[in-house]
């Protein structure tokens with residue numbers, strides 16, 4: 001079961017340099033893992049390879065027992081011809097409406113349901129977009145900066161709720177927030193760039209869940225390991 005990527009190398013068509021070379025990544029069990037690294041280092045490109053949006057790479061990508069994969073990113077937009085609430089009602093499968101009503105207050109979206117998507121703030125748009133993904137049928141969801149522009153307290157509430165509600169699902173969380181990936185993710189694939197050897201390392205995170213206390217010393221060690229790797 002799980003995700004196994006071995007020796008992935010990729011160069012965009014008509015460009016000179018590789019984005020990454022011999023990148024490997026393993027995620028044998030469900031949970032929250034992260035991609036972390038400086039802007040432009042290749043996190044989204046790797047996520048697009050995993051999700052099948054980029055072909056033409058070398059190496060091996062295996063998804064065992066994962067057939068339904070979704071990829072959400074923070075620039076996606078919803079149609080503006082109806083209110084957010086009516087749009088969600090229409091696209092969310094009937095058997096998930098109860099979950100939708102459970103998630104809406106956790107996401108802090110009650111006041112947005114009567115508005116049109118174009119009237120929302122960036123953080124509200126990103127939360128609406130993420131909620132519509134969570135209400136679909138998936139086994140792996142890639143969250144590519146899907147909570148950008150959302151305040152820290154709300155992000156924490158959302159992540160803990162996702163972890164609690166989807167314990168058998170694979171999540172890859174792409175974020176620039178070192179504190180967040182250290183606290184909530186089980187393993188963090190740190191992209192270091194092709195000029196460094198090795199060009200990526202895996203750091204163990206704290207994988208915090210609702211109701212659990214954070215081990216502060218272990219958390220600080222994770223943050224330091226990530227910062228040193230970058």
Ligand SMILES: Nc1ncnc2c1ncn2[C@@H]1O[C@H](COP(=O)(O)OP(=O)(O)OP(=O)(O)O)[C@@H](O)[C@H]1O
Nearest residue numbers: 012013015019037038039040041042043044045046
């Ligand atoms: N379609 C494309 N054609 C050519 N080069 C591209 C294309 N898309 C991305 N790149 C380049 O690939 C590199 C990696 O981009 P990518 O978006 O994967 O980085 P990232 O780590 O996700 O960055 P960020 O944190 O800013 O989102 C960048 O140098 C970018 O310019």
